[in-house]
Amino acid sequence: MTTALIGQPISRVDGRRKVTGAATYVAEFQAPGLVHGAIVRSTVANGRIASIDSSAAQQAPGVIAVLTHQNAPKLAYRAHKGAPDPGIGERLHVLQADRVSHQGQPVALVIAEGLEQAVHAAMLVRVTYAPEAAITDIARAEPVPLTPPSETRRGDPDGALAAAEVKLGQTYVIPRENHNPIEMHATIASWDGDSLTLWDKTQWVHNVADEIAAVFGIPARNVRVISPFVGGAFGSALRTWPHVTLAALGARVAGRPVKIMLSRREMYYGTGFRPHTVQRVALGASRDGRLGAILHNGDQETSTYEEFTEALLNATGFLHSCPNVNTRHRLAPMNVHTPTYMRGPGEASGIFAIESAMDELAVALNIDPVELRLRNEPEQDEFRQLPFSSRSTRECYQAAAERFGWSRRNSEPRSMRDGRQLIGWGMATATYGAGRAPASAMARLLPDGTAEVASAASDMGPGTWTSMTQVAAETLGLPIERVRFTLGDTRLPRAPVHGGSITMASVGSAVQAACRKAREDALARGGGTNDVTEAMRRIGQPVEASVDSTPGDESQRFSMHAFGAVFVEVAVDPDLGETRVRRIVGAYGAGRIVNPKLARSQCVGGMIGGIGMALMEHSVVDGRNGRVSNANFAEYAVPVHADAPPVMDVIFVEEHDPHVNPLGVKGVGEIAMVGVAPAITNAIFHATGKRIRELPVTPDKLL
């Protein structure tokens, strides 16, 4: 017999490798004859390449090749769209034509023996441009409807707003933010005839294989992608970006393996970003705090060549009860590279606007912000007219408020102080979808009583290695140290994208099913024992099971989301305008928690990310030319040790969801980021009496 492993706070099974430097990230693989690539990037935001002179670079020491649109092989670029790719538009083609659509677009690739030689030779490539007018300032961009237009309406929102006893309307702005994982994107490409091996930083190995196969016009089975450890990504490694194509192209031309690791600055020009959003929210309510109307419009930046959209306004339709709701989502095409999903995509931005507006409404009505939300707690998803598979918002408000000590709050702004510091308490609601996608897994029991379990999933940090091992060991009925889980290789059974908090639900369900089948097979053949180890000893040869696990129709019958509540205490220096977050308490109804130790890490990590979003993060785009003027860690501020609140508290409320997926899990990676920024800005209002509607809340905005 074995004890339950799912739900236990087990330390990471890959921990020893990570603390000893033995975990191998993609740029660290060795390939015989490896050479280095460096990318030359456009210095204009729109126009044509007038000339390229690569003669000096060609003659520089160590240089093997300089590729430009003039001499690069023509690539197939067959149609292919993976789940993270925008549905409308066509991905950027690299080194295929003289057009430049954005600042930082690759215009040449230098391959050289040594890293220093490649970087130096790239400086010697002289490019001139015939520039054209560019739109790089969102204030000058023209928002247009999505294809097809995205507008929802229920009831009579305009009439209800006009008739409301209390109404407010405000605009909320979130600037562009970059994911900035500490590991920079990197790819090693190595050809063997028509077969390609890529060691690539990615959240989805199979999609990299599919995309690069489409780009090069070769069968996907010819492309092997290996990515065992991912040094953070937060969405930046969902798509297959142009530098992956460049590494493969360079390797083909050089006839040797090529490594490209982007510089930190390049991370702001080719791996996506959270788009700048401008949101208009109008709320109408009765004096006793019943929402009568919500109008929520959102505009966001995208590139000229793809329509990137995220679920910016989705939660507006079901987060709070309201009979009259209108949402309208538009895009502003600009001369930028295509944005992408960044942690908590859509909800983190949209809920900043809605939960800020709810706080403004609470102030206008003189109703406690928690009480206002409780008065508008819906009984079902009013947008889709479906029951929630489970929804624990009430429990989250109660648990977090109690832990936080919310009942001691004086609702008057500027009423709470600690010495000369202004103290503010604020809160916000959080939600994120609980999705699931088809996934496959293999489980192989061995005669020695160990097991190998595999799926081509990723682990960018949440703990896939560990949580899958827990699910596998418990299901097989083996001690955890006898089970070895493998991921991150296209030779393993296909997994879905590692994003959107779907990995545990999708891959976990597949692992569970494969392990169940392997165990049942082993016991059926094991001569009557109920001990799988004994059964395997008797069978004397491996017992293997592979399972393709697919969701049923539950998402058609239920509205499935995780919900949470975030409570924050800030201290604002009245003379310096500096905001410090002192305490955060988050309560989450996220279904079953497979590993509370690792889930807590995810949640406090999301809180830290939310502090960055609220107080620091802003990719400053020079509106004249599209350059990011702070494309480094010294000037793009992210939270550091000193910014971490002394008190961070995570509560997982008990939640059993029998509908959402076989494991009953919802995932916490995204929701952990949602609601933190509005809770902070709401606390800042409480501390200072100043409502800041444009992030980040830097000191200048409070002085």
Next chain:
Amino acid sequence: MPGFIPEAAAQAADARPAPLDLVLRVNGTEHRLTLDPRTTLLDALREHLHLTGSKKGCGLGQCGACTVRMDGKGVKSCLSLAALVEGREITTIEGLAQGDQLHPLQAAFIERDAFQCGYCTSGQIMAGVACIAEGHAGSPQEIRDWMSGNLCRCGAYDHIVAAIQDAAGATGPARGG
């Protein structure tokens, strides 16, 4: 990003450096290397000695992922040219454990779950060892202040501080060390 380097600067850099022979002392072993003189200590470790535990997160001394110990002090290896640290005693994350016996801070990182993706971890641990050895692990706030040059984008900060406190308690501060 090469496209952004001013022309004059690029031309000034257009020298043809001769490779340098040098000896690096890393984790108690001497390594003879022939390197491009522009090679940083970090790239020498990662690209030439294949000691990839030290991580590159910015190459500008801004993230701390490349932190190693040099003659007992924590330094950012991306800001040191390999040619200038010949003869110095360099310790990387690979040299921290005693055989199979993890350093107390390595063990505390696992126990406290002081990392997620693991990419900043080597630097956090090397900086944490220096933080303890140099006597700056007296309180959580002091640790936060001294560790603020090591970024963690996964946001494991409170667990890292707890791990450093645990290890400081286990090893004791060696003030002035």
